Structure formats: C-alpha cells, structure tokens
Amino acid sequence: MSDFILGPFWNFAVIVFTAGVVGRIAMILMCGLSKDLAAARGSSVKGAAGTIARRFFPRKETIRSNRFHIIAGYMFHIGLLALLFFAAPHVQFLKNHLLGFGWPAMPHWAFILSAEIAFAGLILLWLRRVMHPVTRLLTRLDDHLAAWLTFFAMVTGCLALFESFAGLRVLHVLGVELLMIYFPFSNLMHAFTFFLSRGASGARAGRHGVKA
C-alpha cells in the first residue's frame, strides 16, 4: 500500500494537479475579455497591478463588520503559506524532487506556531461558514470537502513531523495527493485564479481611470 501511495498514486496526483490547473487557467484565459470601446483614461497595467496588491489589504469601510472573517482568513492563509514553503521537510522535498535548490527553513518553534495559527484560522473559518445563516446557505459540498481535505493534509503533516513512523508520513502523502487531485476541480483554484480575477477587474477600472 505504501509503495502504491508513494509511487504510482503520487505520479497520478501530480499529473491531475498540473494538467487540471493549467487546463482551467487556459480555459479562463481563452474566454478573454469583451472589447472596451471607451477611450482610455489611464493605464490598465497599473490598474491591474494596483488592484492585485490593494486587495491583499481589507477596505477600512468593511474592517469593522468583517473583522472576524479578515483575522481568521489571514491567520489561515499566512500560516498555511509558511508551512507550505518554509517547513523544513517541504524545503527539503522541493530541493530534492522539484527545484534542485532550497532556501533556509523556519525553526521548529516557528513551524509549530505557524501550524497552530493556520489550524485556528481554518477551524474558525469553517465554523463561521456553517454558523452564519447567509454563508450556510451559500455553502456547497465543495466548500466542505476543500476545508476537510486541507485539514486532513495539514494534521497528518503535523503528526508526521518527527517522522517517528513511516506510516504517518505515508498518511500525510496520501492526504496531500487527495488534495492535489481535488484541487483543480474545486474552489481551491482561487489560489491561482485570484490574480486573474483581480487583474481583470483592476485593468478594466484602471483603463477607465478609477480604482477597483
């Protein structure tokens, strides 16, 4: 079983993930934008770049009403990114199997702190999703699956941290594989497409000389 998870199933997951992500982005790009016939009053490139950057920060008009969502959202995403790119086993993996080079990994205490922040954020976001009457109505099975698969991949990774048992590491790999296979067909694609959506609306607004 371990051989299958670490071998053929891993290759399958990588292929589905890569092909799926590239395919979906290509489909979005091929849709294109409707032609803007208005005279340009500003730079669409500047507008796109500005909107992509600006939307990393919450609007001050909505901070008060959305503070729970904003704080929990940042906790989860920052924690997850730190784990994904700066956890020592991940840096090692990327160096050995993908990129051929590495970078300094975060110390153990920072890993634990990042994991705790990410877990707290993820659980709080999911709870708010199911507790708030509006988000509950908007929530589909896809949202639950995405949250639970992410949780599973994260928690098995933390359980395997000390690599005391090979079985725990294999379980983590399985969790990551399931997440990779599900990723291109789910809302998780926002990890790649948020650039496109922000960029598109920013470019259009920038061309009209306004901020998006």
Next chain:
Amino acid sequence: MIWAGVLLLLGTFTLPVLPYLWASASNDIASLDTVQNNPRANFWRNVRTGTAGYSAVGGPEANVLINNDGQNWRQFRMRLLAPYGSYLMGAVLFTIAIFYALRGPVQHLSNEPKELLLRFSVYQRVVHWFTAILFWILALTGLILLYGRFVLIPLFGSSGFALTASASKEAHNLFGPIFIVALFLLVIEYARDNFYRKGDLSWLIKGGGMLGKHASAGRFNFGEKIWFWLVLLLGTIISFSGIILDFANLNFDRNTLELAHVLHGIAAILFISVSFGHIYLGTIGTKGTLRGMTTGYVEQAWAELHHDKWRPDDGATPEASRVPGAPNE
C-alpha cells in the same frame, strides 16, 4: 573412582545451598529476607533516597543518580489515575443512562406557529464550537495516551498502538495551545451572564426543575453557571500544567513536571466527566436546547420553560430580539 564421582556431584549440588542451610539453621533467614538478601541492597536503597552527589554533567538533578519520584509518579499514573479515572467517567455515563431511562428528556410544549428567539449570536456559537472541537480532540488524544495500552494494544497490536500513541501525542501537543486561546475567547464572551444572581440558589434547591417543580432562571441557570466556572477553573489548571508539559525542555525539574502531569490528568478526567452531563443536557436530555447552539434560535415555549426570567434584550447578543421569521430548522 565411583566414590570420587559421587562426592563431586554431591558437592556440586550442595555447595551453593550451604550458606542458605547455614543461615536457616541459625535462624538468620528472616533477617536475610528483609534487609540482607543482597549485600548491595542497602547501598542501592541509599542511592534511591535521591541524595545529590557530584557530576560533571550540568542540568537539573544531574547530580542525583536515581530519583525515586519518577517511580512514585508512574505508580500514581498506573494504579490510581488510570483506574479511578475510568471508574469516575464510567459512573457518570452510567448515572446519565439510568437518569435518562427513568426521567426521559425534558420537553416543552410547542406553540403553533412557533415564535423563535435569538439566544446565541454567530460569534458566540463559533466560539462555543471552537472550544468544543478542540476539547474533544484533546480529550480523545489524551485518553488514548492514558488508556491506549489497555484498550488499543489488543485491537491494533503493539506496533499499531505505538503509531497511534505517537500521532496522539503530536496532536495533543499541537492543539493544546489553541485550546487555551479558545478558552480565553469563551470566557471573555460568556462571563457577563454567568455571575451569581438572585434566584440562582432557589433554582438549585428545586433541582433545576428536574424534581417536578418549575425552576425559574435567567439567560443561564445556576447549573450552566457552575459548568461555566468549572470550565474556567479546570481549563486554567489544564492550560498551565499543559504548557509546562508541552515545554518540558525548558529546564523544569522532575518534580514540577510530575506535579504538572498529576494536576493535568486529574483536571482532565474531571473535565471530561462533567462534560458528559453538559452534553447530555444540551442534546437528548433537554429537547430544543441544541438548536440554540446550532442555529442560534430557540422556541419561545422552550425559553419560558427553562429561562423564564430571560428577556432576549438582556442577553449578551446585541442583535437579540424576537424574530418571528427566523430560520426554522
């Protein structure tokens, strides 16, 4: 030649027991059994008193060759905490089962059409379930660490249990600090309505309405208030002792770690035991209560039966009000 062989055999078999025979004949065998069965016994007995000597190695207790407190702690864990903890949790579950069989669930008369009242805001519910989820992750992993060798080894085998225990320890250490944050948020959010108020004692005397007579209560009854303060007390003990155990490498001495573990174990078992009652009363024990913590709304008939002194506008929910059109799930 034959006699020589016989003497050799006799000598071989009897020589080793000669000291015993001699001691037995001279009535010294009783004292041998107690203090002198091993000439080095007194030496090791002295070593186990924990007297500090000299060692070139630095660090807490490095000068003590054998610290017997570790053995005492192990005995406490295996012979007192584990069995009596299981008796307590089992007794609570058994009592609840008997009570449910005899009394059944507390039901309120439902009015038609149902008028709903907002009892808990979204934030209050999120904080409650955040704490509850973390509590049960920690409770289950903690119980695996305490009872796994008795329950899981027969099921999973030694290797399977070792893997499960390792995973449980990592999860317990990881989610523990998040529970402290959750506990803090819970206390801040719910403290205001959980202070003692006039009438709480009479609620308790009437057995919270379980003995037949109606017992009046405000937003939270005295039982819920006791549970709240127990959560704070036991949660604080568990949190502080848990931090010490989580950061055991920060030069804590053995006695501190043992004390932390003893307190952690006792508080956790009490916490889990009392939580059974909370879960029972919040779910199958009292109809309509769980709905308040899932959708946020309760029926007016439920509120009049259990919290007749509560008016939605004196609750902690700023948006609390009568909401006739609220979701009826």
